[in-house]
Amino acid sequence: MAGMPQEILLAEPRGFCAGVDRAIDIVERALAKFGRPIYVRHEIVHNTFVVNDLKSKGAIFIEDLADVPPGATLVFSAHGVSKAVQQEAQARGFHVFDATCPLVTKVHIEVAKLAREGYEFIMIGHKGHPEVEGTMGQLDHGIHLVEDVADVARVQPAQTERLAIVTQTTLSVDDAAEIKEAVKRRFPSIREPKQQDICYATQNRQDAVKLLSPAVDVMIVVGSPTSSNSNRLAELARKLGVQSYMVDSPAELKAEWLAGKERVGLTAGASAPELLVQDVIDRIKALGAVSVRKMDGIVETVKFPLPKGLKL
Structure with missing residues (x-):
């Protein structure tokens, strides 16, 4: 080709x-x-x-x-x-x-603490996502889900004196910010988390796509269709004007996506293993790419401890 x-x-x-x-x-x-x-x-x-x-x-x-x-x-x-x-x-x-x-657990702890103080919550997230179901299921009632700006106008909390925002950890940073602004316009005294709920890894991967997009002609995201943060990466590249495709394995990559494209951007969602990224690189090389260059970016050093009873 x-x-x-x-x-x-x-x-x-x-x-x-x-x-x-x-x-x-x-x-x-x-x-x-x-x-x-x-x-x-x-x-x-x-x-x-x-x-x-x-x-x-x-x-x-x-x-x-x-x-x-x-x-x-x-x-x-x-x-x-x-x-x-x-x-x-x-x-x-x-x-x-x-x-x-642990970053999801942090949201659960915050919800439990503020609920004891009489707070209701507006949660920004995707209906049906297991993380959203888990967070909303921390309480019997009092968490109102909003998926977009239009939902904000429909929310009917029982009271407005004690309201707090929580967020699914794997959302689009920019979309969540826009929805949060709409929430704050409607409920100016709403309480925000001390640190944003969107996790460091989601933020870093989206920032890397923002950096990468102007330099490439097409973006390939390695990730499964069920992965929220992978989907957000592909969406973000499209918003930035780059054709973007998600693949769950190298076999899904189509040669015609790359035809006439000199530079291919490649990233992976937070649940996609590096082994798959390397397999996709091999597939793109087999189609003619001759060099691989790594962009500069944040080096992540975060590590979380294992539960007791699992130290080998």
Whole structure:
């Protein structure tokens, strides 16, 4: 095919974040320590390759706790779970390890603390996403979900003296800021978190795409369709005027996407392994690219401790 790319520009940072590393490590250590099977509620992280790899090692992914036999070892996914799921797991007597990302847990703790002070919440997030369900499930009532600016006008809290904002951790930074401004216009005295809820890794990967987009002719995002933060990366590149495609594996990459494009930008969502990025690089090279250049970017050093009982 004529005019295939000459250069691949790699976003920095990209791929796994500390929360994803920790969640996968928890499942692998549980398998090593307790043997197979280990049950995991929901996909541990939203990546097909990671989930299939853990299945091959003995992890069984379930949505309903009724599918887990009594006395089994159960891991909660990185997205977090509601209080009801925690209580059910306890009542059923499972040996539970919680792989909820500590940055999601921070949001849960803030919700519990402010609820005790009589606060209601407006949550910015995507309906049906497991992280949103987990955060909203910290309380029986009093959390109002808004997905866009239009939703803000429809919110009807029981009172407006004590209102606070919380945010899904994997949103578009710019979209969330726009929705938050609409919330503040409607509820000027609303309480904001001391630090933004959107996680450092989501922010850093989006910033890297902003830096990369003007320098490339097409953007490839490695990530699964269910991954919120991967989808936001592809969306962001499109908003910045770059054709953008998401691939779950190298086999999904189509040669025609790259035809006539000299420079290919490549990044990966926080749940996509570097192994897949390297496989995609190999595929683009096979189509004619001759060089790979890494952009300058933030070096992430965040690490989260493992739960007690899993140190090998």
